[in-house]
Amino acid sequence: MHELLYPIIVPAIAGIIPIFIPRKGKMVAGIISLAAVAWVFVRALSLFGLWELAYNVRLFTIAGIYPIDFSLRLYHFSAFILLFIMFFGLLIILYSLGFLRGKDTSSTYYTFILWTLSASAGAVLTDNLLVLLVFWEILTLLLYFLVNMGGEGHEKAAAKCFTILGFSDAAMLLGVLLIWLNYGTLSMSQLSIATGDTMGVIAFVALFIGAIAKAGAMPLHSWVPAIAVPTHPPVMAFLPAALDKLLGIYLLARLVLDIFIIQTGSALSLMMMTVGAATIIFAVMMALVQHNLKKLLSFHAVSQVGYMILGVGSGIPIAIIGGLFHMLNNAIYKGGLFLAAGAVEKRVGTTELDKLGGLAGLMPITFVTTLIAALSISGVPPFNGFVSKWLVYQGMLEGNYMIFLVAAIFGSALTLASFVKVIHSLFLGRKPDGLKDIKEVDFSMQFPMILLALLCILFGVMARLPLERFILPIVGGGAVMTANGVVETTQGLWNPGLATILIIIGIIVGLVIYALSRARTTRTDENIWIGGNIMDSEEIRIPGTHFYKTVTDDLNPVFTGAFRDGEKGAMDGYNIIGGLGGALVKVLRAMHDGILSTYLSWVVIGLGVLAFILMFH
């Protein structure tokens, strides 16, 4: 068997085994899966050393005309993504062993995880757009099943998720077919489509929709927050936080760098950057007002995609490097954050921030890893999130996109503000009275969190390592490393002064918001007296969720309205389209009144019209 087939076939076959293992023995299923993925991971490591490897087999020809080639191509970009897919797969399966213990979840959970790995490997390795689409849709399907294994309300969340991703897959199908019919090939490495004409633009936009929906950017983001609460946290860490980002941004980068020719500063490039910047700002604002940890994290998962799209879409080499590095960094810290949420859920049984507090002493490992990941996502040096955001900022400066730069930096400040709230509500703050006997989670769950936190530090302090290994070869000769570890493009219009100042301003803004809301926080260990009564201490405990009530309540009435609408999902395309479709369906249903004479008249009128057209044409 060809070397490149192993990452696809081995998880696919291994995934069949758990189907036959009953619920009670799911630990066995997990260990089998772990072994299979570990083997593939080692394989992926050795593949990473190879530079170029191709495999091609003609599957069949449709109607004797159109050949379908199952062609795989390994090069540094796909090898890098493949490596991290398997890495995350390994961590998630390990984590799930502990997380699912004692839960009533079927062993097929592991089947779906393994098949997801197999399909992801296929999507990354393939060089054929149609094969990519097939794997892409299979991924959507598997995510749907995984969400359906979750807790209460899973079926509605899964339905929403599948509908939105199904829509994006349909758009992709259109794009792929248009490319096939107009440019005569499906081979990604042979395509180089100009985006000057309408056909090119339609094809690009269609595929762009597919890429950003998977990555979870606005306006196709709402499936991520929708599935956040009922879905098992490891699944959230695995798919929306890690794999879907890797895959979505991988595809976006392929589109921008290989398949289409996008000029820097062109309308399409600006469109992408606008999508990116809007995603950063709006999603982080929604995150700011969430009360549920998982939901909050999911909005950040959306917000962070903005940086990647902003960077990759700009077409400026250093920003592309930043965007791609951010993709990797985000997968690491966001994975870590969701796993921490899982740990809290496992031990406390809830992720409602109002009901949590003071866990720092009880779950120290979770606390420290969450803190590191939170600082990374907020773009605080020296963690990895800072490095990649910094690169994106530099790119924006280089392209003179001040407004996008401000959006990116402001988004970063708000992220920090939001995580101040998380850290406070979860780990600091006052412990609610109900929380007793909380222990740290098992080592199998700790280990992935620790590893990810270490990577946050490693990729931040020694950013050269991942950049040179993984990212720079993708962009090619456009960028070089300078001695002090900073990436500089050959065009080299780098202005550290302004970016630094803006960063500091951003952090100050974050601190100011924090300080403002602290003023409203009361912290006391004494039972207080109101009107002669001693209040129950639980009633006066102020959880961190109240931090940013200022933002929603006081800022200004327009803003508040927007938040309320956002909460209800009025700005969610899913609801809008659903409403429009519903109205159309109502009209059609009203026409079908069940009366025979109505139906008969349709038949007679139909016949009359047909006869008229046919006879007197």
Next chain:
Amino acid sequence: MQQYYPLFTAIPLAIAFVNLLITKINKRAGDYLALIATGVLAYMSIKMLFVGPFSYHVGGHLPPWGILLVSDGLSSLMLVVINVIAFLSIIFSLKYMTTYTAKPKYYSLFLLMVGGMNGVVITGDLFNLYVFLEIASIASYALVGFGCEKEELEASFKYMILGGVASTGVLFGIAFLYSITGTLNMPDMAMQLELVGINRAVAFVIALFVMGFGLKASSVPFHAWLPDAHPSAPAPISAMLSGVLIKALGVYTIMRIMFHVIGPNPLVSSIMMFLGALSMVVGGLLAIGQEDFKRMLAYSSISQIGYVMIALGLALNPGIGMMTKALAIVGALFHLVNHAVFKSLLFLCSGAVEYRTGTRDLGKLGGLIRKMPVTMTTCSIGSLSIAGLPPFNGFWSKLIIIMALLRAGYMVYGAIAILVGFITLAYFIKLQANVLFGKLPEAFSEVREAPFSMVLPLVILAILCVGLGIAYPFVETEMLRAAWDTLLDKAGFMNLLLGG
């Protein structure tokens, strides 16, 4: 095999009558008779796939005077679809129909319907086609009202009236054609029509046929009977009606007559494409709004037949290239086969659910994946196939149809086909969310898996859904190739009159 060809109608018609007599003596005999009869037919139909085209002269009388039976790629394909699904539906009926009275009458009507459909497919004579069409239709009217409840009878009545209008239209059309050409033998008629050309009388015949067969195929605006009739019938009959009957009586007849007798025509092509697109959209949108399991499936059938119609319409356009035509026909035929498989699967699933829970109201169901894992897994596979997700069979057929549309330059129709694919996905997600997943209602905590004889056909059909998708290359060469060659080869059909 050739000498046994008439048995495709003779066996079911004969057993239908014998069954009524024997079951007067032994009630159980009906089960065995129906099972053996449909089993033999299914076996014969599969064997027929590997027999080349021939014609059979009933009673040895030579055409154009004698009755002609025709076997070619198209009829073989249809025979497989009809008889295999019929066999599986009968297996399902063994247990399911015990909830109804008068099981022997059910079997007889069922076999009459199968015999009628087989007759429509194998005959090479237009009047014979009408007779068999009526046999199958009348049997189906009775079967729709088999439960004898108020709604079932109303549905059956509506179906009968509208079906009657369609049959009258078809009969008129045949009479017109007879007056124009002086023959009822289809290859002969095709030759005569080539001399006549498309005059106004023929144009009127086309209108009558598009209405008549279009109604049988439930194309919008002639579709209104279907959403009442298909849900009212017992589940295995719904599976037969939606899975097979609308195709054998509607789509197949349109294909045979438009391609082989009247010949491709650009105007007919655009009419059929328009009706196909309309059916796709209207059926799909209405399916979203349904709260009844079977009713949703029924509307979905209208939508899916739209795909077949639009692709056939495209292939009827003489102006497009041979390659695109081939693509369109492959897509249409494959989707026809696929729809037969997954729609009958889904209707049988709805039957299994109703058998165990007593309801098909989507609002009252939920969480059944834990209680009926096999049934629900097959239901999920069927839903995903029909929604066009890879690697299931529906993905390929929709892909090919959309490709053909885009390649021929019909960008809007292509986009509509993609959009309806998404709409299909949306309502099948709704179906799954309401039946498979979510919270199990208290009332169903004691629900068990459906009995073996009901699960078996479900599993076979689900395997077919996956198999036809993964083994598409094999399906294309072994099943579709002959049929699409046949459809594009009008001269070959006319030669059957002389040869065979």
